[in-house]
Amino acid sequence: MKRILLIVLLLACSSFVFGQVPDILCTQVNEDGSTTIYYNTVNPPNFAEYTISSFNSTSNSYVRIDGVTSISQSIYTDNSIDNNSNANQIKYSVSSGAANVSYANTMYLTLTNLTNSSFRLKWTSPHPSSSSPLVGTNGQSYTIYRMFASEGQWQQVGTTLDTIYIDNFLLRCSDTVSYRVELPNIYGCSSVSNVKKIIIGDHEIPLEPVLLSSSVDVSSQSLNLEWTPSISPDTWGYIICMGNPCIAIDTIWGSEQSTYNCLTCSVEQINSLAMMAFDSCYNTSLRTNPHNNIVLSYSREACSSKINLSWSKYLADPVNVILYEIYVSLNNGDFNLYQTYNQDTVSSVFVADPNIVNYCFYIKATLSNGHQVNSNKVCTSQSLPKQVDFAYIRSSVVDLENEKVDLEFYVDASLPVRGYDLYRSPNNIDFTLIKTFTYTGSNTFSFTDKPPVTLNKTNYFYKLHVPDECDLLYTPSNTVSTIKLSIDVSNPDINILTWNPFIGWDALEGYDIYRVDGTTPQGFPLDNVQSTSNRYEDNISAMVSTSDKITYYIIAKESGASPDGTLTESRSSTASVVKESLVFVPNSFTPMENVNNIFKPFCSFIRLGTYRFRVFNRNGEILFDTKNPDEGWDGTFKGKNCPTATYVYKVEFINSQGEKINKAGTVNLIN
Template structure:
């Protein structure tokens, strides 16, 4: 029931292997020997057995105050008694000194021991029928041979069996430690069943429902009051709260790391026995440290640096009583860093000085006990056997217990102290590297920040090549020394390279990385023989500014000539004969300026001055003369400027301007309004050297003319050439009637023309062009150009008076024109859809003596639709100057209906300027050529119903037209009318034929009654039963009186036949019978 396999590295390079196991006092006895297997030794998949010998058996049954409740006793234990629950022994086995040679494989050498007998457990399924296996692993480390040995496995200061009382939060610790100061990590792992194979095979045991290897103790699924076990991976503490009794198995893997590499693994199986003990509160520890939350657990932790003295007050409180008195409580501190008896500061720990207490342990008392923890931390505490670590972590287990029965309440807390080494300092930061006149180099730097006195020295390294071998030049032991002179550098002949390092730390062996590598600047000066000094130097590896060129002339007087980003410079010599020295300076940072070596020569000025650069060649518009401006010569000894002018292709010297700063010239012999004026410049220095001619510049010649037809002024000009740095745009300026000039247009540098539109008639316009450079600093102005605009008079009105249907397929339009305008003709347009008319019908000539115009359009179909008309006037430039209003003709439609009415519909007449117009409806009956007004209606009433029931005796042919009448509020004082097409509606005939008559009675005449028929084609016939005609007439007003040639016809049934036409010539025939009745009928 629980245990682990560990090993110890002996001084002679061999190992001792240990097995610890636990048993219930009434359980099965362990044998005197135990055989463990080393799997994968001496090679993979091989097994080597090692015999271990029992060396001691210890009763670890809980001891408590005998006046308390039931006492657990190993002596009284038997398999069936309750006293056996918690009565236990610890058995230790030890091997002889064992020689392990070779290097473990990556899977490690796996140490295992198995047993077929596992005690009954509450969380294991069929535990008594299961076996158990203990396992540890030794891993390879840095390819080292295991002989001689180099590692001790993790060890444990607390038993792998704990007897505890339920009902309270509890912290149990396995108190793991490593004498090599390797880092330990704790994790849950699977308890193992026995295996029977030759080579190790992991066989996990099966947990009861509600339990698992990561949740091995009673949890809330078993009892809502339970709190699941949580394992702290750093300290190995297990915290939980159980209200469930029983014996529980759990397993923890303890992983040992050295330098971040896994070196050992020990699996410890633990048995937790939970008893129902009654009421007993746990002891509580108090240390004035920050309690750091780490998920579900807390740490008592502190971080210190080498050199600090640590002191904590540790206090344990438990005021529970037992019997008639208080419980005894005890305090122990467990760590391999604790001195002998917990009070020795130098002996008994793995790394002196030792931590120690103010009392020997265990410390026993009632209610409250306290002690003082002391430790002086040194550099020894951050080293291990093989490497110097940056920090080490030390865990001190605080074990507290009372003497309650049957199981004392034992609690654990871990005090974690992280010891950090003195920090390694960074290298110093270079600020300057200069060369003096003798070739010595002067190095300057900033010291690193050292608050913990970690500094040891600066080391200066040097080389004559950036990629060469750097050798230590000197060592400086004072951190406050921040400069150094390299006396043998000889840097006036070549560049020298340097970097710095810092040594620091506990053992003065923490060497920093290298600082930035700096090199001195080596300057070489050459006389080019053309009056220029050519300076060239090597590039420093690090810089923050431009290079500054310093020149010495006269002696001891230094001036800043120029600055540059590249490693060469050409300096124009402005002196005729002189010795000149140069130095290059540059900033490596903001605090210091570094200098190159000093280099000089004798120079003679045979170099021509720098060719002058034009600003502009412009025109003074007030003088109408060309004005030249240019940049001041960069050659400071320039004495005068020569002006050259292109005269018929020959450059003639026309004048000289004296003085460096005099950079303006007016050519009073120029004529820039008639031609382009072209110029060049040259300069002469004080030594008589003359420059070459510069690139010519020329004036802008502007021309302008008036385009009367398009009512604009058209401008064009010559290009401005060779503007420095580059021509960006042209700006057009205008003055109207001598008003101030204003910007009219901005054009790109390729545009050399512009049209000025929207001109005002009879106005005078003055123009000039301005060429502008890309920096918006230079401006070149053209000559001035003047124009006066005399535009054709535009018509003020064009009014289309009417569009009237004069007769079928003839539409007459009439319009009124402005005779004061300058016009050529009128264009008449037509369309049948609602839009601007676009079909040209006719062009009429304009006459200033003729304000009124008429035109009849015969290419229309007035009986199919209405038409839209528009007139436009055309000037002498063939431009359309003005469009008239749009007029729409009236299209009338006439239809009959069943109510003996004629329905008239027509579209609105459109185009008049009057608001209140009207319509007259005019009618003709039966093509009589007698049209009469039958009705007047308001404008916008476009439908009329004509009741013709009173004209039944007519032929039924009704024709109409509409007359639109313009009201007299027309703004031109012109009123007019417009006629529609003639539309006709023909009423269908109406006929009534009697079926009987009495010649000698009250109804003596048989006659059909007909309306809306043509009486010119009328025929009525009467037949007897034998088909003989007894009566015939062509007069629609004559009927049959029943008489025949023989007298009154006999009564009886007769046949009739009726034929006639309507007014459109349509034929109608009716046949039927009539009854002739005698008088008696």
């Protein structure tokens, strides 16, 4: 309809406005590349045709391309040239005779990309010359139209009197923009340029972030990434990827984000994580090098104190590991540094304390970029092995020679074990293993120990260790001491005894004091003292002994409750004193009387086994002979009373100084 009205308008005005020259009013490049020429009609005499010509650069002249024989036709479309592919304007002429020629050009539009969102448009003028514009266009402005393919509609974006225009628009990530330029004519048509299309978009990638670390949070056991954000201003966020090829697993929105918690990552596996930045057009940066987290694992055999730890290396080229550290937690307590290793070490053997049920470990690596990363946490639990209920040393008995000590043991034999370890110490601090007893299933056994130093010079301490079923933990027995008895003889009439307190029982009833002399080889109980006492004074001023030595020992007596209810005794070392030998021989006796009727020497502190006493008559005949210091002569010989007379005696013995004594004299027998 618009075209019909335009034709009518041109026909109506042609005879009044225009002369005999068919002036070109508009050149319109169509979407298919053809050109439609609008011109005014004329009515010259001898009309033959409107000749349509285009300029041929080869011949440097206009060449006829067609003719319009209808005098009233004012529009012609040229399909011979594709204006969309032609890189130059096309010059046309329309004539109705040799002298009646008008000229015009097509508007050829070109685009120059200034930025991703800015173009410079430049086009050729449709006017045949700057001094002779197309009829009806004087003072008219060029109108610039733009269309985005994503929108599908042409929009006017500006006007200008010039043939250059710069268009700016908001950045688009990916689209096609089209431009055309129109020059309106007052006579109803418009010259239209070719349509210029160009693909636009933001194809500049942002700078990649700097991945710093991939570390496991010890508390939550989740994997965390840390990075330095991209410095590109158009950064919108980050893409986290895993593996090789690196497959995206998550998107982090926000240019300033610098950490990521990977909830889908198993910290017990190596996660090769990398990342990329993306901009508002979802252009992605180069990918960072991946970081491989540390994975810690362990192995532990049953009934073993060794925990074997091994871990994967932290890989993050070009970042290197400076050192590895092992941190350990005991029974769910705080973690503490256990050991430090160089960057090439990936295993360690930890020796566990069997008393600790639960151990947890993790590895910390210090990186060359100054950051630290943690491995996953591993925990191992091993219940305490079965142990015996009790181990008890009943007693320690020192022999009379102070060379040996007899130990009696009582143990829980219901649990088969490797054996029983006996330890000895001279100070109750430094114990040395001296004997291992084989397990036999019996709950009682004994052992005689011969220490390196005699037991009257020092005392010793003993304890028994019974291993558990795994030979890891030990049930200790009570610690039992020997008793070292000492004697002070600075006072000739009083022997002062002292001893170390006995150690070993829950309760001690007291100490029994024993004295050994010639008449009591095994000793006899002299006295007893309370358990709190360790001193005793023995008054020997009135003592007469047939031995040159007095020996003492004490016996500690148990009270309270022992494991099986049996109360025992422990014996000390012996302590002896050698007294000066004394001999008194009476000079007369009366066998027929009730008193003084036995003749014998009174000997004290002579050496046992060296005594001999004999009585002779004047003829040298032996009337009496004995080696028993307690036996005397009753004045008879062969069952008959001897007469009153003077008799000779001889006494032989070895005194306390080791000297052999021979003493002789006479005695009067009075009837």
